[in-house]
Amino acid sequence: MSRRFILGTAGHIDHGKSSLVRALTNVDPDRLPEEKRRGMTIELGFAHLTLDDSAGDQIEVGIVDVPGHADFIKNMVAGAAAIDGVLLVVAADDGWMPQSEEHLQILEYLGVRRAVIALTKADLSEDPEFAVEMLRDDLQDSHFAESPIIPVSSTTGAGIATLRDELVRMIESAPLPRDTGKPRLPIDRAFSPTGVGTVVTGTLTRGTLSVGDPVILTPAGTEGSIRGIQNHNASVPAAEASMRTAINLSDIALASSVGKRGAARGQTLTTPRFATTTDTLDVVISRTARHHISASDREVKLGHLGHVHIHHAGSLHRARLVLDVSVQRQIEPGQSAIAQLRFNEPIHAFAGDRFLVRDGSQQHTIAGGEVLHPFGNRRWFHKEEYQHFLAQRVENRDDHGVTAETLVETLVHHDKIISDPSVLDYTDRSDAELNAAIDALESNGIALRTPNGIVDQQWWQKVAAKAEAEVDAFHEAKPELPGIPVLKLQKALGRAAGDDRIFHSLLRHLSTAGIERTGVNVHRAGYTPQLPPAIQPIAEKILQQLDTDPINPPTKKELATAPNEIKALSFLIRQGNVIELDDKCVISTAGYAQIKQAVVAFIEAQGPARAADLKTAAGTTRKIMMPALERLDADGITARDGDFRHLKAPQPTA
Numbered sequence: 319m320s321r322r323f324i325l326g327t328a329g330h331i332d333h334g335k336s337s338l339v340r341a342l343t344n345v346d347p348d349r350l351p352e353e354k355r356r357g358m359t360i361e362l363g364f365a366h367l368t369l370d371d372s373a374g375d376q377i378e379v380g381i382v383d384v385p386g387h388a389d390f391i392k393n394m395v396a397g398a399a400a401i402d403g404v405l406l407v408v409a410a411d412d413g414w415m416p417q418s419e420e421h422l423q424i425l426e427y428l429g430v431r432r433a434v435i436a437l438t439k440a441d442l443s444e445d446p447e448f449a450v451e452m453l454r455d456d457l458q459d460s461h462f463a464e465s466p467i468i469p470v471s472s473t474t475g476a477g478i479a480t481l482r483d484e485l486v487r488m489i490e491s492a493p494l495p496r497d498t499g500k501p502r503l504p505i506d507r508a509f510s511p512t513g514v515g516t517v518v519t520g521t522l523t524r525g526t527l528s529v530g531d532p533v534i535l536t537p538a539g540t541e542g543s544i545r546g547i548q549n550h551n552a553s554v555p556a557a558e559a560s561m562r563t564a565i566n567l568s569d570i571a572l573a574s575s576v577g578k579r580g581a582a583r584g585q586t587l588t589t590p591r592f593a594t595t596t597d598t599l600d601v602v603i604s605r606t607a608r609h610h611i612s613a614s615d616r617e618v619k620l621g622h623l624g625h626v627h628i629h630h631a632g633s634l635h636r637a638r639l640v641l642d643v644s645v646q647r648q649i650e651p652g653q654s655a656i657a658q659l660r661f662n663e664p665i666h667a668f669a670g671d672r673f674l675v676r677d678g679s680q681q682h683t684i685a686g687g688e689v690l691h692p693f694g695n696r697r698w699f700h701k702e703e704y705q706h707f708l709a710q711r712v713e714n715r716d717d718h719g720v721t722a723e724t725l726v727e728t729l730v731h732h733d734k735i736i737s738d739p740s741v742l743d744y745t746d747r748s749d750a751e752l753n754a755a756i757d758a759l760e761s762n763g764i765a766l767r768t769p770n771g772i773v774d775q776q777w778w779q780k781v782a783a784k785a786e787a788e789v790d791a792f793h794e795a796k797p798e799l800p801g802i803p804v805l806k807l808q809k810a811l812g813r814a815a816g817d818d819r820i821f822h823s824l825l826r827h828l829s830t831a832g833i834e835r836t837g838v839n840v841h842r843a844g845y846t847p848q849l850p851p852a853i854q855p856i857a858e859k860i861l862q863q864l865d866t867d868p869i870n871p872p873t874k875k876e877l878a879t880a881p882n883e884i885k886a887l888s889f890l891i892r893q894g895n896v897i898e899l900d901d902k903c904v905i906s907t908a909g910y911a912q913i914k915q916a917v918v919a920f921i922e923a924q925g926p927a928r929a930a931d932l933k934t935a936a937g938t939t940r941k942i943m944m945p946a947l948e949r950l951d952a953d954g955i956t957a958r959d960g961d962f963r964h965l966k967a968p969q970p971t972a
């Protein structure tokens with residue numbers, strides 16, 4: 319299989335980027351009539367180059383030619399957001415210019431780490447070697463300080479072969495494209511050729527998209543599916559990570575015809591699993607301390623509550639910058655800071671995404687950043703624990719953002735419960751990487767998988783121990799009750815029980831410690847309620863009083879008024895020794911049986927009867943008979959028909 323690489327171009331206007339791409343590929347990347355007329359690149363241009371690697375295999379290079387003019391920085395960022403390496407172009411006759419510097423800073427901010435520098439128009443330079451030396455100075459204190467500098471001329475063809483060799487070397491030294499299985503395609507162009515529907519183009523940064531896949535445009539939230547895929551003008555069944563591709567969409571129109579819900583640059587195409595948007599990003603922001611930084615750029619303030627423009631994955635958003643003012647109110651050149659970006663509109667972002675910060679007037683590129691947590695919490699941002707959570711993320715990063723283990727560990731430490739592990743979907747880490755991280759954290763005693771989420775293991779054990787202690791304390795304090803009511807236990811456990819699904823997991827976990835739930839109560843397995851010794855005689859006395867004249871028992875009030883008497887009577891009712899007829903009357907089981915027998919005998923002999931006749935037959939009072947009959951109805955012995963009760967026919971057994 320041939321290797322793929324997305325190469326961006328960068329450099330000051332008229333330094334010869336487009337000519338160089340043409341010399342390398344024989345494709346003219348300036349495709350707009352206006353570009354031809356004005357002789358400069360406005361939109362992103364795309365070309366395709368096939369190189370041979372050192373083993374003779376092919377490398378498919380997608381070239382994104384970005385505009386050099388200062389007015390078109392937005393387009394430049396859209397192109398640079400998805401590139402694997404850069405061809406930085408500097409004209410030998412002009413040297414390092416403002417957009418050479420700005421592009422270099424943008425590339426650094428966006429995390430581009432591989433470059434070949436082309437010193438173009440070498441034919442116009444009297445001393446190309448001196449020009450190379452000067453350029454080396456300009457690149458000092460940048461990530462590209464050691465990158466190869468190749469003098470070339472697109473006019474004479476000099477140096478082009480060497481440049482190709484250097485490009486191959488750079489590509490071979492780069493890691494293979496990563497596939498996290500999380501497809502995202504930031505759209506750089508959207509158009510609607512007659513008879514074909516909507517076509518979008520872009521670089522699929524991760525994952526795979528296949529013909530027929532359901533897709534969603536984010537942040538618009540418009541659903542559709544993939545009708546066709548092209549790569550370098552040929553139809554393919556699927557697009558893979560790091561592939562420049564054109565996708566023909568079903569059910570998604572162009573933005574111009576359906577307002578903001580349609581396809582346009584700035585939207586990202588993804589699958590429904592990854593379509594959640596956010597309006598608050600927790601980030602780390604850095605400002606360069608380059609020696610070339612201009613005085614006017616240096617003076618731009620980047621402070622707490624300032625308005626900034628954020629370029630991210632080809633889209634541009636306004637945001638409010640929030641800093642932890644206990645640490646700093648400003649980010650000066652050369653400084654980094656944890657910050658929160660608050661947007662007024664939804665944005666689609668993953669942890670690990672890079673972005674560019676430009677000032678409110680869009681005149682200056684002032685900083686770059688990386689997303690630490692895509693679902694920031696505005697209320698918590700200033701809290702110490704939250705700052706700690708973010709600081710840990712800053713410290714444990716690699717080229718793809720926060721490491722998988724830190725992503726999980728910091729989240730369980732801070733939240734204690736990840737009840738919705740799908741937040742981990744929004745990271746530049748595959749499911750396999752995240753699962754391996756969770757396994758490692760489980761074996762280190764840090765996290766624990768429960769059926770309903772991932773929890774902080776130590777905290778979970780503490781909560782489980784507290785729950786056990788609550789159950790035992792309840793049995794001890796109220797041995798006559800079957801167990802602690804669920805709601806009471808939930809309240810005692812606070813946050814742990816706030817999420818019903820997690821509380822459910824906790825109860826399941828507790829079953830291994832011999833704790834069970836029956837109905838609304840949680841208790842030790844096999845627990846039998848019993849009255850405290852001091853109350854037992856009271857219960858016996860109540861039973862005696864009820865047995866004296868079983869069908870004409872004393873009322874509840876007559877039986878129990880003192881707290882211990884009430885406790886004893888409630889216990890007898892719960893245990894089934896005494897039947898509660900209504901809120902005033904109780905009766906012994908023997909008394910109820912007598913009434914039942916009298917009612918059944920009377921109706922069998924006389925047919926359906928009125929309550930008054932049944933009361934006389936049973937020899938009790940109306941006060942007892944009325945609720946007793948309702949109870950007999952409920953028990954399926956009798957049934958009511960107007961003023962009459964008849965016996966309920968026994969239900970056929972199945």
Ligand SMILES: Nc1nc2c(ncn2[C@@H]2O[C@H](COP(=O)(O)OP(=O)(O)OP(=O)(O)O)[C@@H](O)[C@H]2O)c(=O)[nH]1
Binds near residue numbers: 335358438
């Ligand atoms: N002599 C000479 N002229 C060159 C060379 N490369 C480019 N040019 C000329 O320089 C001018 C600008 O070249 P482009 O390739 O359009 O420059 P660009 O960097 O793509 O410009 P933008 O895309 O608008 O930023 C054109 O007139 C080219 O003919 C070269 O190697 N030698």
